[in-house]
Amino acid sequence: MTFPVRPSRLSTAALACALLVATGAAIAGDPAWARGIEGQRQADLGDGTFLNPILAGDRPDPSVLRVGDAYYLTLSSFDSYPGLPLWQSRDLVNWQPIGHAITTSVGSIWAPDLVLHEGRFYIYFPGRTEVGRSNYVVWADDIHGPWSEPIDLALPGHIDPGHAVGEDGKRYLFLSAGDYVQLADDGLSTVGEIRHAYGGWRYPEDWVVESYSQEGPKITRRGEWYYMITAVGGTAGPPTGHMVIVARSRSIHGPWENAPNNPVVRTASRDEQWWSRGHATLVEDAAGQWWMMYHGYERDHWTLGRQALLDPIRWTDDGWFVAEGGDLGRPLAKPAGSPVPHGMALSDDFSGDTLAPQWAFYDPAPDEMSRLSLGDGALTLRGKGAAPRDASPLTVISGDRGYEFQVEMEIEPGAIGGALLFYSDRLYAGLGFNGERFIMHRYGEERPARLPAGPGGRLWLRVRHEDHVMTVHHSRDGEAWDKYDVQMETSGYHHNTAGRFLSLRPGVYAAGDGRVRFRDFRYRALE
Structure with missing residues (x-):
């Protein structure tokens, strides 16, 4: 199983530019999405001081x-x-x-x-x-x-x-x-x-x-x-x-x-x-x-x-x-050395020809990368399984206490595309769509239990996670948004509930038959 990543031999200046390019193209002209885009x-x-954590989010x-x-x-x-x-x-x-x-x-x-x-x-x-x-x-x-x-x-x-x-x-x-x-x-x-x-x-x-x-x-x-x-x-x-x-x-x-x-x-x-x-x-x-x-x-x-x-x-x-x-709750004097640009962009306009380094598959099969292709500003995933638990979602690590992310999906007939907060195959929450009907994911369960094959279509999903509450909005055109009528409390989505020593992560998934094209993944921390 080969997972190509973007070239890593970058100078400090080149890496700073790469981070800006990776995030800026998707959010240019949109100040609301320009804050906290690194997700770190x-x-x-x-x-001359620093405040822990030095790497926020799931860095065990x-x-x-x-x-x-x-x-x-x-x-x-x-x-x-x-x-x-x-x-x-x-x-x-x-x-x-x-x-x-x-x-x-x-x-x-x-x-x-x-x-x-x-x-x-x-x-x-x-x-x-x-x-x-x-x-x-x-x-x-x-x-x-x-x-x-x-x-x-x-x-x-x-x-x-x-x-x-x-x-x-x-x-x-x-x-x-x-x-x-x-x-x-x-x-x-x-x-x-x-x-x-x-x-x-x-x-x-x-x-x-x-x-x-x-x-x-x-x-x-x-x-x-x-x-x-x-x-x-x-x-x-x-x-x-x-x-x-x-x-x-x-x-x-x-x-x-x-x-x-x-x-x-x-x-x-x-x-x-x-x-x-x-x-x-x-x-x-x-x-x-x-x-x-x-x-x-x-x-x-x-x-x-x-x-x-x-x-x-x-x-x-x-x-x-x-x-x-002490308890690391106060600023401390920094170590010696010169700083480099910090963090990793989470937003992705999918303009590259390889999978960007913020993304990772959950529990992939040996041939998992064969499901994925990049081109024309889209990440295309072939459907797998019936729900997030068996679909090997693509996720990113967030270190922010509160954040929003959104993504555009083009769903082929027979496929299901969705956005979610994913902990493990036992515990996740979010929303999927087959072009006609929604499927709600909550507590690691589905309602309805299974979606039939649908006609496909285009949908934007926006997920907000604040004070351990998940709110989802959806749109047919990326401009007019409707709130999904169920909100989900997620404070228990962690190891002490479901094991595995993992974290709750923003992610996308493709299930069913057919493919889902994801475009313009935007992430921002909530101030």
């Missing part, structure tokens, strides 16, 4: 890597493909997309680790299908690609691999539950048996958490010490569950001793701005300041998914460190 809240406050399990004066980042992509999104920055706060590292589906992708070893980039990650799970690696000699096909490391019993090089010069992969295994010198297979290295850290029994779930090991070498950063407490569930745990050892093989100030990060109260904070990676900036990057849920906005957060740390005289950012 700006972390940089412009006065961030793995960050510094190479010279540049930083690179990848994240969990779960059921969305293209997968393993890649971002670059010069200051850890402002980020721009540079592509994806995987197009071949290995199932739901969790908790990757991005590393550079002897001039080659590697990403280690777990993948899970209905059949089972394993851990994989992809590699590239250039961060922009091309990336290899995924290589199965035959590690079905663990998740969250973290790469390390020992004092013996050998490569190792640390895994969930405190285990580790040696890697071959090329990093593409394992050597010997899995061994147990670390027993974890136990929180007080009366703390309100989801589960113990020792996971996400990331190894950093500083001086004579190896530091292992892990997460316990469960990554969702109660807001006070997830946390950052630190242990250290002079040898990669242990013994590992726990930090006296564990947990170094934890949400202590649901009154804080950020919930379930954890799963951290350490990185040092150009000025020698150290940082933790991890994820968290925004208070009362589980639907946005786990967002990427940046927390300054301070090393203490005894060789441990403390987090300095």
